[in-house]
Amino acid sequence: MGLHIIPYDTKINFVSKKNIIFAILIAVAVICLGSIFTKGFTYGIDFKGGLLLEIRTSGPADIGKLRSELSDLVQGEVTLQEFGSPNDVLIRVEQQPGGDAGQLVALNKIKAKLGTGVEYRKVESVGPKVSEDLIRNGIYAIIGALVAMLIYIWFRFEWQFGVCSLITLAHDALIVLGLFSIFGLEFNENAIIAVLITVTYSINDTVVIYDRIRENLRKFKKMTLANLINLSINETLSRTILTSTTTLLSLLGLYFFGGPVIAAFSLPIIVGILAGTISSITVSAPLLLHMHLREDNGLEKLSKG
Amino acid sequence: MLYIPLWKKILTIGICLLGLLFASPNFFTREQLENFPSWYPKSQITLGLDLQGGAHLLLEVDFDAVQKEQMASLADMARTTLRKERIGYTGLAAKKDFVTLTLRNPADLEKAKSLIHNTDKDVEITSAAEGQLTLRFDEAALRTRRKSVLAQSIEIVRRRVDEMGTAEPFIQQQGDDRILVQLPGMQDPARIKAMLGKTAKLQFRFVDMSINAEPGKTVPGVDILPEERDGKTIYLAVKKQIILSGENLVDAQPGFDEYNRPIINFKFDSLGAKKFGDATKNNIGQVFAIVLDDKIIMAPHIQTPILDGRGMITGGFSVQQAQDLALLMRAGALPAPLNPIEERTVGPGLGADSIASGEYATIIAILMVAAFMFIAYSFFGAIANIAVVFNLILLFAALSVTHATLTLPGIAGIALTVGMAVDANVLINERIKEELRNGRKMLSAIDAGYNRAMTTIIDSNLTTLIGVALLYYFGAGPTRGFAVTTSLGIIISMFTAISLTKLILAWWIGWRRPTHLPI
Numbered sequence: 001m002g003l004h005i006i007p008y009d010t011k012i013n014f015v016s017k018k019n020i021i022f023a024i025l026i027a028v029a030v031i032c033l034g035s036i037f038t039k040g041f042t043y044g045i046d047f048k049g050g051l052l053l054e055i056r057t058s059g060p061a062d063i064g065k066l067r068s069e070l071s072d073l074v075q076g077e078v079t080l081q082e083f084g085s086p087n088d089v090l091i092r093v094e095q096q097p098g099g100d101a102g103q104l105v106a107l108n109k110i111k112a113k114l115g116t117g118v119e120y121r122k123v124e125s126v127g128p129k130v131s132e133d134l135i136r137n138g139i140y141a142i143i144g145a146l147v148a149m150l151i152y153i154w155f156r157f158e159w160q161f162g163v164c165s166l167i168t169l170a171h172d173a174l175i176v177l178g179l180f181s182i183f184g185l186e187f188n189e190n191a192i193i194a195v196l197i198t199v200t201y202s203i204n205d206t207v208v209i210y211d212r213i214r215e216n217l218r219k220f221k222k223m224t225l226a227n228l229i230n231l232s233i234n235e236t237l238s239r240t241i242l243t244s245t246t247t248l249l250s251l252l253g254l255y256f257f258g259g260p261v262i263a264a265f266s267l268p269i270i271v272g273i274l275a276g277t278i279s280s281i282t283v284s285a286p287l288l289l290h291m292h293l294r295e296d297n298g299l300e301k302l303s304k305g
Numbered sequence: 306m307l308y309i310p311l312w313k314k315i316l317t318i319g320i321c322l323l324g325l326l327f328a329s330p331n332f333f334t335r336e337q338l339e340n341f342p343s344w345y346p347k348s349q350i351t352l353g354l355d356l357q358g359g360a361h362l363l364l365e366v367d368f369d370a371v372q373k374e375q376m377a378s379l380a381d382m383a384r385t386t387l388r389k390e391r392i393g394y395t396g397l398a399a400k401k402d403f404v405t406l407t408l409r410n411p412a413d414l415e416k417a418k419s420l421i422h423n424t425d426k427d428v429e430i431t432s433a434a435e436g437q438l439t440l441r442f443d444e445a446a447l448r449t450r451r452k453s454v455l456a457q458s459i460e461i462v463r464r465r466v467d468e469m470g471t472a473e474p475f476i477q478q479q480g481d482d483r484i485l486v487q488l489p490g491m492q493d494p495a496r497i498k499a500m501l502g503k504t505a506k507l508q509f510r511f512v513d514m515s516i517n518a519e520p521g522k523t524v525p526g527v528d529i530l531p532e533e534r535d536g537k538t539i540y541l542a543v544k545k546q547i548i549l550s551g552e553n554l555v556d557a558q559p560g561f562d563e564y565n566r567p568i569i570n571f572k573f574d575s576l577g578a579k580k581f582g583d584a585t586k587n588n589i590g591q592v593f594a595i596v597l598d599d600k601i602i603m604a605p606h607i608q609t610p611i612l613d614g615r616g617m618i619t620g621g622f623s624v625q626q627a628q629d630l631a632l633l634m635r636a637g638a639l640p641a642p643l644n645p646i647e648e649r650t651v652g653p654g655l656g657a658d659s660i661a662s663g664e665y666a667t668i669i670a671i672l673m674v675a676a677f678m679f680i681a682y683s684f685f686g687a688i689a690n691i692a693v694v695f696n697l698i699l700l701f702a703a704l705s706v707t708h709a710t711l712t713l714p715g716i717a718g719i720a721l722t723v724g725m726a727v728d729a730n731v732l733i734n735e736r737i738k739e740e741l742r743n744g745r746k747m748l749s750a751i752d753a754g755y756n757r758a759m760t761t762i763i764d765s766n767l768t769t770l771i772g773v774a775l776l777y778y779f780g781a782g783p784t785r786g787f788a789v790t791t792s793l794g795i796i797i798s799m800f801t802a803i804s805l806t807k808l809i810l811a812w813w814i815g816w817r818r819p820t821h822l823p824i
Contacts, residue, residue: 005681008742054655100365100646104498107648120492121655127646130363134781141779148771156764189784193714193776197721200772204725204765208732211761239735242681246674246731247724253670254720259662262717269721 005245006238014233015226018286025283029171032178039181044188045124047138049095049131051107054122055114060086073113074106084260088121100127138192142173145196149203157210160291165206168284172202175275176268190265198272201247205240205280212236213285217293225293229285237281244277307751307811317804321695327702350704353712353786354487356660358653360494361782362486363479364501364643366458368451371641372402375450379428379440380404386424392417403441411436451481454640459484462643464636465500484643494650496629504598504642505633507551509581512592512604516542530594532601535621541604543594548584550638553577557634559627562619567627569618571634578614586610597630663716670720671697678727682734684823688809689730692801696726699797700790709793712786722794728765729802732758738824747822748814755807762803766795 014021045052055061063080066089071078076094083090093110096102107125126134146169154162176198180187212232220228251273254266327346330338338347354361376399383406387394393409394417408417411434418430418438427446431439442450459476462484466474475487488497518529518540527542557571573581584593585607594604595618602620622630675693678686700719704711737754745753770792777788813819 008738056654100644104645104648108495119652119654120650121652123648123650125645125648129365130647137779137781141775144779145772145775148775149768152768152771189781190714192780193784193787196772196776200769201725203768203772204728207764207768208761211764235739236735239731242731242735243725243728246677246727247721249673249677250670250720250724253673254666254717256666257662257669258666258717259658261659261713262663262666265714265717 006241008238010234010237011230012234012237013230014282015230015286015289018282018289021282021286025171025279028178029174032174032181035178035181039184041177041181041187042184044186044191045092045126045131046188047131047135049103049126049128051091051093051096051103051110052122052124053091053093053110053114053120054083055089055091056119056121057087057089058117061089063089066091069113070110073109095128095131100129103127134189138189141192142195142199145199146170146173149199153203153207153210156207157214158293160288160293161210164284164287164291165203165210167287168206168279169199169202171283172198172272172276172279176272179268179271185268186264191268193265194268194272197269198276201273202276202280205244205277206284208239209233209236209280209285213288225289229288233281233285240277240281244273247273307748307807307814309808309811313804314808317800317808320699320800321805324695324699324702327706328698331701331705346705348705348708350701351708351710352656352660353710353715353783354489354649354656355651355713355783356656356663356711356716357489358492358651358656359487359489360491360497361647361649362488362494362498362501362645363647364462364484364486365646366455366482366484367642367644368454368482371450371454373399375442376400376402376404379425379442382424383421383440386420387417390416390420392420403439405437405439408436408438414438455482455484457640458643461637461639462486462501465632466497468632468636469497469500471497483646490653492650492652494648498645498648500629500633501643502645503633504639505551505636506596506598506638507554507634508547508596509549509584510547510594510596511544511588512594513542513544514592518542528599530596530599530601532594532604533621541592541594541601543596543601548593549573549577549580551634552637553580554634557631559624559631560617562617566619567622567624569620569622569627569631569634571616571618571631573614573616575614578612581614581616582610582612586612597633602630659713660716663713667716667720667723671723674723674727678730682730682824685730685734685737688806688813689727689734689802691809692730692798692806693723693726695805696794696798696801697723699801700794703793703797704790709789710782710786711790712783714783715786715790718787718790719794722791722798725769726794726798726802729758729762729798730806732761733803733806734824737822741822741824747819751810751822755803759803762799766799769795 061082063082067078067080070080070091070093074093075096078094079092081090081092082088091110093106096106098105103125107123146166149169150162150166153165173195176195179185180191185191209232212235213229216223216228216232223231248270251266251270255263255270258266330345330347331349338345341347380397380399383404384397392413394406395409397406398404408414414432414436418432421428421430421440427442428440429443455478459478463474463476466476466486466488471488471491473489475485477485479485486497486501488494491497513527516524516527520529520531520540522529524542527544529540530543531538531540553573553576555572555574557569560568560570562568589607589610592604592606594601596602603618671693675690678689680686682689697719700722703709733754736758737750740750740753741747773788773792773795777785777792780788
């Protein structure tokens, strides 16, 4: 016999608590938005352009000395950071003047200074044109995903479902973006992946709940909408929690054992999936109450799918 | 007994066996695979540059330079065409994207227009009554020209990279003005960059020794070009007219002269040999210059006619320089300069570390998911875990067969897929539990569980695929790797989590004939 992690007769009244939940989530969203607009993002070189070198020195690296040596060589800010072990250093150099050519000149200067005694584990130089493209593509991808999901849900369910899921998804995306802004995590290509995974994962949970609402709308024609939504959320609660747990477990595996690059990649996805799961349960379905589901469309129309 | 048609059983088992077969080459070394029978699949997963180490260069074709050159040659054409017919003009100038001139006699307007038009049909001519002409290329011609410049650049890049003996380079057009060059295993792309940074336009032109060449001076009909000679820079007036260019070369090889100095031996094609023969025969005692990218490499006196189309360049090179130059001559000139706008290199150490930590983390992730599934659903969890194993095997097979590239985010994608793939089983199992609670009999509960969960599974997986498809469309290299593994994993999970688990369940029921379900 398997363990009943969520008892099957769970009956949490999500709908009655929706105003408190909405208030909390709106507050969180406002904090995230505030941080994004005031503090902004710590852009990685993908989006800002610049140089990035990951080096391994033969002994523990003297970061202070390296920093002052390198700062004299190039323009703008140079940041150094220990990366995983005392022998590994991550060097970031701001976008250099003189476009792509200036960038490469600076890279050669740094390499000449560091000499042959260090192992170059990674060297990246991204020019201004490329970073503009990458950031534009990132924005397109996120907006495109949101629109595509809206259309899909609209097509498979009804427009009210589409609108509610879009609000939920935008909220989830905002939380992940807020995480990057508030904690100053490096905002790069992987951040876009994190946002998109969050969105796709959240829509997944939402769809499962909506599926059940649609089914119950057909089954219980007399039930009040509030009770029906509550029932549907509770019926799918076990699945929602279980699936999120398996996904979070694999992500935690990546976070703790995958090394610094994979860890940085999985952390925002973990937060995003948590946010997506919570918002799917507490927002996407209760929000339908405000959409005049039955008055607008009539049950017959809703039952077609 | 759960009824599954025979063809479906055979298909399900067949797909799993094929998956095993096509995934298996990844567990052998290349050498071992060589000794396997010829029918045995041999393609392995391609590792991205971030995992195997190597250099990634994104080059941009400098179309501004192309345009400048185009306008200069358009101005040249107008000059020679009008001079030939003795039509007077003033103020001939090449601008950014057009050429202007003013005819001395506005009556020549129509004649001049038709002359130019007949020389080059792609030129659009607009004119004012005072005899002012504006020449530009029409849109279609420009587009065609851009396309051919890009295609030609890619071809030359490919030749140069191949000539350098790089293992399995990957060269591809990106957008409409960029070339992506990926060089697995390459540690320091400095030499490649230097080699790709030269257009390597080779020209043979006469030197006008009567002109006192000074840098910065402009003399009609000649270019003042520099030459490095014995550590000093001297300048010569080189006639604009080109006797021969690199296009007529058929071979160039590094070698040594009788004093053991590095030289380059070259050979013209038959047309080039004839032109070179004529030019040298008629100009004994003159000086000609071998010009590479507007620098003189060598400017010898013509002592005897060179009729066999062979020659050598002694430019005081080092061995490496001679080799590189010969390579550039062989590979041909780039139609436009290429500017590196993005460069990423990953050392083999980091690549190996990434694979190791990625593998380790993925295995732990899978074990945790498997343990959890077993705790949550006991026997049904075990079946789901078997499905996950086959999901991974089929994913490996699909990655090998399609030659998709596995990147570090791709490895993370595999782990994430595992977490998401069991979702289908969670949905099915929860449904079965529910149907049992609603009082259905065991077999009909299983059937209903699978059937009812189906729409939900398809809906939820399709939305995921939409998101991942957008990632692929807009993402760069490593991101695409993530999109590829995730989407393949999800598609495969629809098969393993549904068809395969149902088959295993049917066998188990036929074998044990249970009275209740251990779920």
